[in-house]
Amino acid sequence: MDISYISGSKKFNYRVCAVIVSEGRLLAMRDERSPYYYLPGGRVKLGESAEEAIARELKEELAIDAELVRPLWVCQSFFNEDVDGLDYHELCVYFLADVSETDLPGRGTGFTQKEGSRIHRFEWIPFGRLDSEYLYPLFIKKRIFSLPQSLELITERE
Numbered sequence: 629m630d631i632s633y634i635s636g637s638k639k640f641n642y643r644v645c646a647v648i649v650s651e652g653r654l655l656a657m658r659d660e661r662s663p664y665y666y667l668p669g670g671r672v673k674l675g676e677s678a679e680e681a682i683a684r685e686l687k688e689e690l691a692i693d694a695e696l697v698r699p700l701w702v703c704q705s706f707f708n709e710d711v712d713g714l715d716y717h718e719l720c721v722y723f724l725a726d727v728s729e730t731d732l733p734g735r736g737t738g739f740t741q742k743e744g745s746r747i748h749r750f751e752w753i754p755f756g757r758l759d760s761e762y763l764y765p766l767f768i769k770k771r772i773f774s775l776p777q778s779l780e781l782i783t784e785r786e
Contacts, residue, residue: 645682688743
């Protein structure tokens with residue numbers, strides 16, 4: 629069971645995301661429902677650690693076993709979701725992931741993966757293009773240029 633629930637017009641999510649960089653590019657994704665890019669990852673299941681969750685999500689979404697280097701950020705976000713119109717309170721742990729020992733860097737500028745009935749479109753976005761891309765969460769666009777050496781706590785409100 630995912631650690632996520634809806635109460636009226638509000639939704640709480642506990643998520644994990646992978647920050648995957650290669651050659652000055654950030655790996656981002658979107659699916660047929662989302663008009664914006666976001667980072668690979670997903671919801672944490674009850675009884676699952678954040679590390680177990682991101683490893684599982686990367687296996688499901690990208691079919692890779694990435695090395696988790698370290699946690700980067702814990703971000704508490706408050707936003708209205710374009711897709712379902714709900715007001716979200718989301719807690720997300722971001723991990724720096726090393727994919728150099730996988731076939732991921734060799735997949736060019738973009739690729740498509742199928743996960744169940746959903747199709748994910750992945751794109752390697754050059755750092756120089758991040759400001760002009762529709763990418764959430766917004767803090768990534770700035771903080772990607774100076775990855776912290778230790779865990780950083782962030783609160784973001786739209």
